[in-house]
Amino acid sequence: MGLFKAFKHTKNSAKKGQKQEQLVEPPDIPTFPVSFDMNKNRRYIKETLYYTEDLVEKSLRTELPGTCHLFYIETMSDTDKLNSYLYQKLRDIDSEVKLERMLQDMDSAKMVHLSDAVSELLSGKSILLLEGKGHCYILSTNSVVKRDIGEPDNEQVIRGSHSGFIENIGVNIQLIRNLISHPTLQVNYTTLGELSQTKTAMMYMEGRADPEVVDEIQRRLKKIKVDQLLNNGVLEEYLEDNIYSLFPQFISTERADRAALNLLDGRILILTDGDPTVLVLPVTFFSFFQSTDDYNSRWAAGNFFRLIRVISFLLAVTLPGIYIAIISFHFEIIPFGMTYVIKDAVEHIPYPPLVEAMIMELTLELIREAGIRLPTPIGQTIGIVGGLVIGDAVVNAGFISSIMIIVVALTAISSFVVPVHEMSMAMRLLRYPIMIMASMLGFLGIVFCLSLYLIHLCKLTSIGQPFFYPFAPLNAKGLLNRFIRLPHTVYVENSPKKKGKGQSQKS
Template identity: 40%
Template structure:
């Protein structure tokens, strides 16, 4: 008993000591850098205890002890070698060595800052910068020589295009900003950065054109971002979920994209982009429902092709949402609506099926969604083959076993193909999720249930807002002038106005009378 109590006391007596050490260390960090380098290095080494990737590289600068402090893997070794070490280790005699002299004469790295507090040194080291401390100098020099392994700019995998730029965002926010700057070379393009996440300190960038974006919209974005108090931001999806208007809605209220040209096009319409360091997906807001049905290459093809493709997409989104529900309703409650020959064919195929149409559809839809998810998670070499072969084998086996009918396999296959035509994945998966309650309503109430479900969805879409902009605009509320870029894509010479959901002033996009005409030889 005494031994157990003694162990309990010893175990808990260690906590105040550890707490005192932590508080004392924090107090020391908040102090300014002193000229005695030994004290600075000892304190920094105690802060980075058990951090074997943090390197303290000793060297001599004009017979003085100096240290380079950096994190291995986050710096450009070549830049440090040729732009810092080469000059610092050269044999020259300087009577009065100062931080300004080192910065101006001995270091050729373009971006060099001074840090006066140890807390700032710790922050800069964790950000991937290199710190130079020299004995006798009460300032630290921050050398911006960030490097390390980065994914190269490549074609985005989630938004492939037949025509258009092939470059996509990477995980580096600096690269992503540069890609947008290459598209919009204007002094009106503004960037506001901040850090979010107490542990990750993720850099968040807000980009907009100050001559087009509404100041109220920019202020609202900044307000919502400033409200976020969280320990980590690992992907832009964190930000999306924390700032959207109606988090309970299934419909995405913020567009995400991997394409710089898509971001540039939206910025030119007065929208705001949010870039997150570590994520190749940039957020665009405000967003409308019809915007999620548009692809970037709609604006690169001739308008005749774009009109046909958009009409096909609208038909496909209707089929992806309604086709199984309509089949269930018609075959269960409204057989008189089916042509006689087709009704005989369906009845013959379902003669040996032991389940009603609703159960049959649920079995096939769940199996199809499972195969699709499995194909995404498997390695790319075998993922597509497994999903395609699995669908063929399971569908054929289910029909031969008399579990499902052949028409149901056709319906589910058409529904799956239709969902693949939706350009944005977040809208496509929303439609796939809504398909199941629509099937339930069809199984319970027939076409009346389908009508009720459709009215509820449209009503919900009309009520939604994305950062003040009506989500279903310009159809709800109706704006005839802006329908030229919804169901169809008017030719560029006819789209002389920007959308008014995001822009109130500077609406004019181009000069009038740009319509091409044949050359007059007279």
């Protein structure tokens, strides 16, 4: 009994210790006003930053009495800007009036608390201390590292803009404002992450976005308490209505034109500094099957490809289950001419259809993940090896039927047609319950599983808005606008003068 108590005590202690190790306290910077004693100011800055070695301190001589001390983090500040704007001009300063005028040209700010200045120092700015003064100056010397604007690899289109977002939030907002030059376009900034201090922006158009949805998103953003927020993937889980749903409730895009179209449609964008993807919310289920090419091409072609995407979703989710149900239970529906062909293909396979399908689906997932993680030249080789060598080998060895190879190939191609990656991943997961139910109950199991999916879609919401609109709730006019892309002249002629609740005719 004593041994059990000791083991239990050790286990609980280990859990508590593990919890304490994982908990990271936010930085506690004590309030400290700028002192007239320069040595106290210098010691406070160095002790607050734990004497980090990339903190640079320079003593600058001017015509003013005393010495100026400049502090900056060399890995985050632009030293060329300091050389050209500060060092050379300080030599000619002979009065405090000229100094303040020169610092105003450098977009500086005066602060009386050194603790607030240290927080700005961590973002790449510089601190200028004057001897014998009870204030300091914050200089905008941030070093901005950004890549060139190019077309996103994940969302390529045939016709349309080829500019995509990058990891700089300022550039991303500029790309959107270049497409929408209207005074109603609003930008609200917030900072998330106790340690990362990530800058986040919410963009919407006043008069088009639903005010209740805007207030709800702001309320949820204020409730987020995390140590670090480095991308929109973390933010998405905190904003979702149902985090356990397999269906994505937001759209993430790297295309500036797509983000601008959603803004004009009354939706809201969430941008995060350091992440090239933008969250679009709230959305509906059918928004995931729309592409920019639908509106850049002829309206008849746009409608055709939109229908192809919806059909591909049904095929990617149900095709393996239909094959399993037919082979296991409903073989009587096979056409007479194909009976002997399918019989010769499956009769010598040692596994039941469910195991056969699971092996091929998991093999396809392994090939897909290997192709993503490896460099591009090697990834193409993996695709050739997986598609030709492995596929042909397993058929000749008698482990997998040739019909199953065709079914898995059609399923994989159908899952790639959807233009949004999040929905494509959901389709890959949704097919497994259908395959299991089809192996147990045949077509009845498929209908049962699809009914559960449909009930879940009808109950699902995106920021409080119905996710399966216009089917739930049913809206006849919405059905027409969501599925059919009318000519642009019809949109202009029938567009209302004033739109409410963020609903527009374009989806």
